[in-house]
Amino acid sequence: MESLHNHNIHIPLFSLLFFLFHFSSLHFLSLAYEQPDKYFVNCGSKANESLTGRVFTADSSSGFLCLEKSKAVESTNPSQSLYQTARIFYNQSYYEFPIAENGTYIVRLHFLAFSSPINLSSALFNVSAFPTVSNFGFKLLNNFTAKNSSNSPLIEEFFLAIGPGSLKLYFTPQGSSFAFVNAIEVFLAPSKFSPQNYSSSFPLVLRKTYRVNVGDQEITPDNDKIWRKWEQDDRYLSDPNTAKEFRSPNEPHYDGGELNDSATDGFVGADSDFVAPGLVYRTAKVMTDNTTGLSNPFNITWSFSVSVDARHLVRVHFCDIIGQPGNIVFNLYSNGNFITKVGPHNLNWPFYYDFVRSNGSEFINISICPSKDTTTNNAFLNGLEMLEIIEGPALSNPPASVCNMKGPNKIKVGLVVGSVIGGLSLICILIVGILFGLKYRKAKRVETSEWSPMPAFGGGSTHSRLTDGTITGSPMNYLNLGLKISFAELQQATNNFDTKLLIGEGGFGNVYRGTLLNGRNVAVKRGKRDEQGSGQGLPEFQTEIMVLSKIRHRHLVSLIGYCDERSEMILVYEFMEKGSLRDHLYDSxxxxxxxxxxxxxxxxxxxxxxxxxxxxxxxxxxxxxxxxxxxxxxxxxxxxxxxxxxxxxxxxxxxxxxxxxxxxxxxxxxxxxxxxxxxxxxxxxxxxxxxxxxxxxxxxxxxxxxxxxxxxxxxxxxxxxxxxxxxxxxxxxxxxxxxxxxxxxxxxxxxxxxxxxxxxxxxxxxxxxxxxxxxxxxxxxxxxxxxxxxxxxxxxxxxxxxxxxxxxxxxxxxxxxxxxxxxxxxxxxxxxxxxxxxxxx
The missing domain is CATH 1.10.510.10 (Transferase(Phosphotransferase) domain 1)
Structure with missing residues (x-):
């Protein structure tokens, strides 16, 4: 983004701003992480609800909810304490949470399709997150339904790396359906959550798919300091005969990072039970005594069903509780591929290792096998977490919403101000000093005139919004270059915008592969419907047409045509077979x-x-x-x-x-x-x-x-x-x-x-x-x-x-x-x- 020049004394301004704002939380992270008390919301309720050490505030009085387009619904039958009510949205709406500190935040969404006059199991909707500081967001849930044959709550958990500002969670019904949610949690994750071996061009966004306690029973949220549920691992064992449980009476030593010098790079010491409960590190699966003749060459393997189209971050937890310190060395594999050598490590010192597993398979297999570097024929695993990497598409420009945030604001202003005032005062001093220095910089700057927004028109007619005015206020007659394509032809070209032809998705809209009547393959970028007539996306649409209709060059993508019938904003481009440069740099x-x-x-x-x-x-x-x-x-x-x-x-x-x-x-x-x-x-x-x-x-x-x-x-x-x-x-x-x-x-x-x-x-x-x-x-x-x-x-x-x-x-x-x-x-x-x-x- 910016250049680092004289690294001894000269720090570029934007780099400094990025460092200060993105890492101002380091002052706070240096302190001991405490059990969070941030945002816990009881949706659709007028009363607060206590659950396992948390107080869920009624959303009707929380100040976090946009109330304009929602309603509350109650269960007709007794339900679990947190799932007696739900908030229903027939139109797009959102909750907004102030964010005071930079860091990775845990977002949990609770869903239970309980019995009510409204059939909640028929809901179909999307959930998107927009941190205001980044000006773009992510689709957390796509075409989500809470239909559940077990009649138990569905809890979707996400990890978002965001900075100070606010976080908006949008609930968007699909088609003629609706959206709902029972409860929401938003709080800062422990500082050591950030993965060690993960690279992405987008900020960190992860969705929990598996969290497993290896070697013991299920761990319920009330036995985890940040209320996680850990499944029992037996159902995932490929061959139960290869493993046996091992338990230790001793508590793990949460000192964080006290690993032997011989430990493989990438391992991180767990510094507290916020990383994983002691119950995880005090139990393990180890190899059985009789491994001779077993068909599994990796001795112990766990198998997890995953989406073939997604990458996953895998975190494996280890703690040597077997009693042979300095001797146990073994290898970790994923789908038969060597990941890393584990050990030797000190007795009862918990640690973990992160790695990314690429897509391409319907299963991720995690295996352990003794290394040839040891005389101790054993291996162990204490716990495992698997999180799907949400790598895109990034959603630009948060949806326009005219909404009053009703109810008294329950934000602890004093707490927020007190927590950041020290860091912000230092930031302000540095910024003022730098800006004062910039006053004396002499440099010529040139900028061209910006495309002015066009007047927006509501949908419902065949009126063309591009012919009513231009940048200069005169009709855009020079755009009549044979580029206009009818909406009917584009419907036919894309099979009525069939999702099977979807090749891209972003803030402006979806991109489809299509074939025109003349047989030409094209990419059709259809802007999102502007139901409110706000003109959102129109400047980009106008600019794209005006620029590309004026130029032709072998190394500039060609505009084939456009459509502006009714409220449609559609751009049609030549189709580039090999995709983007980024694809070929990062796609394995x-x-x-x-x-x-x-x-x-x-x-x-x-x-x-x-x-x-x-x-x-x-x-x-x-x-x-x-x-x-x-x-x-x-x-x-x-x-x-x-x-x-x-x-x-x-x-x-x-x-x-x-x-x-x-x-x-x-x-x-x-x-x-x-x-x-x-x-x-x-x-x-x-x-x-x-x-x-x-x-x-x-x-x-x-x-x-x-x-x-x-x-x-x-x-x-x-x-x-x-x-x-x-x-x-x-x-x-x-x-x-x-x-x-x-x-x-x-x-x-x-x-x-x-x-x-x-x-x-x-x-x-x-x-x-x-x-x-x-x-x-x-x-x-x-x-x-x-x-x-x-x-x-x-x-x-x-x-x-x-x-x-x-x-x-x-x-x-x-x-x-x-x-x-x-x-x-x-x-x-x-x-x-x-x-x-x-x-x-």
């Missing part, structure tokens, strides 16, 4: 891109951006350059996509924006502080993409240590220390010529300069990347042991390549504007994939 199911392919993709994207900045359209700033917006066709040709946030106009005007827009991790820190946008903001974002391409890791990874969390900062810090080659994607390390590597890394460094005036223009970036490609192509032959980036930090021997701009960077057929380009070769405009699930705006 796709072939890894070679270094040459990555260079060609970067060059193609740079050509597209260079044309945007300087082409016949008069200068356009993309404002949302990222790896998900660089799409690849069937030949891996790169095209820049998604122009909903773009700005257009002459590049010599100064303009100050009050709304900084973009994607967290790619935002230009100079733009954030000055609120003055230039084409150099795109250059900064593209520099982050260059590091993503080199290192194959997300721009922001909240699970890494603080100094590694921000890729731009971490990469530049490694560059300055001469260690950048150590974080290069291992799959390409042996492919990169040292000279090409040096040139590429220096190009990224120039793009990531903190001061926008110090960054090169995109044309210069393009030239540098083409030169890096030439260096790679003409690299001298080296012996296999020399063909490595290990030499990249030493003296480089440049091949005999003339340092002149390539023909393509001076006069390039790709850079010619092609207005009205309906007769382009369709082999280049028929393939498009508009932001797969997890990537759609």
């Amino acid at each position: 199911n796709l072939p890894r891109l070679s270094w040459k392919q990555r260079l060609e993709i970067c060059i193609g994207a740079a050509r597209g951006l260079h044309y945007l900045h300087t082409g016949a359209a008069g200068g356009i700033i993309h404002r949302d350059v990222k790896s998900t917006n660089i799409l690849l066709d069937e030949n891996h040709v790169a095209k820049v996509a998604d122009f909903g946030l773009s700005r257009s106009g002459p590049l010599d005007e100064t303009h100050v924006s009050t709304n900084v827009k973009g994607t967290f991790g790619y935002l230009d820190p100079d733009y954030i502080m000055s609120q003055q946008l230039t084409e150099k903001s795109d250059v900064f974002s593209f520099g982050v993409v260059l590091l993503e391409v080199l290192c194959a890791r997300p721009a922001i990874d909240t699970m890494l240590p603080r100094d590694q969390m921000n890729l731009a900062e971490w990469g530049m810090l490694c560059k300055k220390k001469g260690l950048l080659e150590q974080i290069v994607d291992s799959s390409i390390k042996n492919q990169i010529d040292p000279s090409s590597f040096r040139n590429f890394s220096e190009t990224a460094e120039k793009c990531l300069q903190e001061d926008a005036n110090d960054r090169p223009a995109m044309g210069d970036v393009l030239w540098d990347l083409e030169y890096a490609f030439q260096l790679q192509q003409t690299a001298k032959h080296r012996e296999p042991h020399e063909d490595s980036t290990a030499n990249a930090s030493s003296a480089f021997v440049l091949p005999n390549v003339l340092c002149f701009p390539s023909v393509s960077s001076t006069i390039n057929i790709d850079d010619l504007a092609l207005p009205g380009d309906d007769e382009l070769d369709t082999t280049e405009v028929e393939v498009f994939s508009q932001l797969r699930v997890g990537d759609a705006r």
